Amino acid sequence: MATTAAVAVRSENANWFVRVARLIPGILLLAAIGIVGKWLEQSINGYTKAHHIVFPNIEYVLWAIVIGLAIGNLVKVPAIFQPGIDTYEFWLKAGIVLLGSRFVLADILKLGGISLLLVFIEIGGSLLLMTALGRAFGLRPKLINLLAIGSAVCGVSAIIAAKGAIDADDEDSSFAIAAILALGAISLLVFPLVGHAIHLSDHGYGLWAGLAVDNTAEASAAGALFSDAAGKVAVLTKTCRNALIGFVVLGYAIYWTRKGQAGAIGNKAAFLWQKFPKFVLGFLVISAAVSLGFFSKGQVTDLANLSRWAFLLTFAGVGLRTNFRALSKQGLKPFAVGVMGEVLIAVLTLGLVVGANRIWTL
Amino acid sequence: MADERKVAEAKPKVSLDTWAVLLAFVLALLVRAGVLQHVAW
Numbered sequence: 001m002a003t004t005a006a007v008a009v010r011s012e013n014a015n016w017f018v019r020v021a022r023l024i025p026g027i028l029l030l031a032a033i034g035i036v037g038k039w040l041e042q043s044i045n046g047y048t049k050a051h052h053i054v055f056p057n058i059e060y061v062l063w064a065i066v067i068g069l070a071i072g073n074l075v076k077v078p079a080i081f082q083p084g085i086d087t088y089e090f091w092l093k094a095g096i097v098l099l100g101s102r103f104v105l106a107d108i109l110k111l112g113g114i115s116l117l118l119v120f121i122e123i124g125g126s127l128l129l130m131t132a133l134g135r136a137f138g139l140r141p142k143l144i145n146l147l148a149i150g151s152a153v154c155g156v157s158a159i160i161a162a163k164g165a166i167d168a169d170d171e172d173s174s175f176a177i178a179a180i181l182a183l184g185a186i187s188l189l190v191f192p193l194v195g196h197a198i199h200l201s202d203h204g205y206g207l208w209a210g211l212a213v214d215n216t217a218e219a220s221a222a223g224a225l226f227s228d229a230a231g232k233v234a235v236l237t238k239t240c241r242n243a244l245i246g247f248v249v250l251g252y253a254i255y256w257t258r259k260g261q262a263g264a265i266g267n268k269a270a271f272l273w274q275k276f277p278k279f280v281l282g283f284l285v286i287s288a289a290v291s292l293g294f295f296s297k298g299q300v301t302d303l304a305n306l307s308r309w310a311f312l313l314t315f316a317g318v319g320l321r322t323n324f325r326a327l328s329k330q331g332l333k334p335f336a337v338g339v340m341g342e343v344l345i346a347v348l349t350l351g352l353v354v355g356a357n358r359i360w361t362l
Numbered sequence: 363m364a365d366e367r368k369v370a371e372a373k374p375k376v377s378l379d380t381w382a383v384l385l386a387f388v389l390a391l392l393v394r395a396g397v398l399q400h401v402a403w
Binding site for chain 1: 377378379380381382383385386387389390393394398399400401402403
């Protein structure tokens with residue numbers, strides 16, 4: 001009996017080791033793409049400065065995404081890389097926790113308070129808008145809900161959380177995820193251009209990107225493409241949206257349970273905890289530790305740099321996993337609803353940010 | 363019964379979210395302890 005248990009433990013350890021080893025090629029690919037992006041940014045900057053050429057600074061973020069997009073869409077990436085590429089969300093979450101080192105708690109309370117207020121308005125407005133548009137286009141009710149949750153709260157994670165809670169079809173959730181991902185890719189190109197064209201401040205732009213871009217990875221990238229400071233604010237705002245995921249999903253789950261089309265919910269507190277993104281708490285813990293002087297100034301810089309490395313892996317992954325061919329195979333109607341909804345949400349949130357800027361001077 | 367066991371086995375004990383938080387905390391502690399120093403960017 002003891003021997004059987006020992007063999008089981010050994011086999012579990014071996015499985016764990018194999019699983020970790022399978023991640024390595026893809027993680028190395030993410031790192032290679034990110035480092036090449038960083039090298040390109042530094043080399044081009046160095047060259048243009050040395051030769052007195054006026055040239056806009058193209059951040060490593062854009063290079064990492066573009067190189068990732070080129071590889072992911074022009075070359076068939078061998079399957080050996082896939083498990084590691086899929087870790088980009090893991091790095092995103094670790095990066096967000098470490099980013100807490102760049103915020104003093106008082107900043108979070110001030111900026112987070114403003115963000116949270118705007119997030120409530122954004123979530124309410126987005127849910128109403130997407131629902132109205134989905135109904136007008138005759139989409140299936142659960143697909144409408146998934147699109148509404150994805151655009152109001154936090155993209156793919158929210159759709160996956162809601163799928164199980166409201167018993168939605170696989171087809172509906174893949175439609176919604178594809179639409180949200182395609183729109184996220186478009187927003188990476190459009191948001192920084194609009195932000196610069198209308199001369200938004202770093203704070204204002206970061207708030208806008210965090211409110212309007214759906215997926216956390218794309219929201220962080222859209223912010224960082226504008227400026228480092230805007231990237232920070234975009235992540236904080238997006239984190240406020242993420243924190244509300246459980247409440248929105250719970251609301252929809254109760255609605256479908258009452259209609260008899262979803263499983264009953266047991267303990268609501270346990271449901272909320274299960275859906276709550278734990279990295280939000282990690283972010284607050286690190287920020288509190290920095291605010292209480294647990295880290296020296298040099299150590300805070302080290303933590304911020306570790307966060308940058310984690311984001312570098314994330315941005316490479318964003319480019320690699322965006323496959324235009326796969327996205328174009330999805331239905332046109334959900335995509336059309338998504339585009340219209342996202343444009344309206346972008347305008348609504350831009351209005352909110354401009355209004356907030358007049359009151360609080362962001 | 364067997365299916366239930368399979369589902370229970372397939373479900374990860376710790377979510378990806380939690381692993382990411384744990385990694386970040388370990389890195390923060392290593393920085394605090396001076397094991398990780400002068401992280402370049």
